[in-house]
Amino acid sequence: MSIDDPILIDLFRSAARVVVFTGAGVSAESGVPTFRNALTGHWAKFDPAELATTEAYERNPEMVSRWYDGRRCEIGECRPNAGHLALAEFERRVVGRGGRFMIATQNIDRLHQAGGSKSVIELHGTLWVWRCMDCGEEGEERGPAFVEYPPRCACGGMRRPGVVWFGEALPEGAIELAEELVGACDLLLSLGTSSVVYPAAGLIDAALQGGAQVLEVNPEATAYSGRVHWSIRGKSGEVLPELMGAAFG
Secondary structure: OOOOOHHHHHHHOOOEEEEEEEEHHHHOOOOOOOOOOOOOOHHHOOOOHOOOOOOHHOOOOHHHHHHHHHHHHHOOOOOOOOOHHHHHHHHHHHOOOOOEEEEEEEOOOOOOHHHHHHHEEEEEEEEEEEEEEEOEEEEOOOOOOOOOOOOOOOOOOEEEEEEEEOOOOOOHHHHHHHHHHHHHOEEEEEEEOOOOOOOHHHHHHHHHHHOOOEEEEEOOOOOOOOOEEEEEOHHHHHHHHHHHHHHOO
């Protein structure tokens, strides 16, 4: 499907309530490996469930925290790509004309914020924040690798990454806010996601049921490709700048 559709271009110029749903593909363009693709070398022998549950952390906190800290340091070398920057510019334009703009992301790297986006719901938490499993104190970690594993809180408790593990609920209020905004939006962008992880993937259903126009951008077709209004095969870092250029020059 072409990005030259005048109806889509006009929507970019006029939409007053925009929600963007992003998945791992958006971050992959910045060099962030997907969760399973990050299981390389020594870690290739591990099943994801061995590294992404509370039970796994309690069973082997040194191993799990070492892997997540390595991933934190790896992501620290990545930078926002053209897709992140295009979304930040789109937000500035929508908000500038009095509209509302929100990104709901499954990504844990905060590259949207680094690229200039202001309104971001982190559906799966973030790898930059670590939380004590005893007292609950949280702190952002932007420095080098930890000197001990697991890292410890001042109270002596073990600290864990602030991401959503298998079997855990999404951050309190995150999906509810996302659903509320999607239900009232005129335009939903679904970017770089296979749209199979629930409840986040249900946002596309909610947008369609609410009468919003939906654009999907993904290198491969998804279960929603035949249901949305526009489905473009490609990378968001290539497609979004073209759409912004067509809409705003």
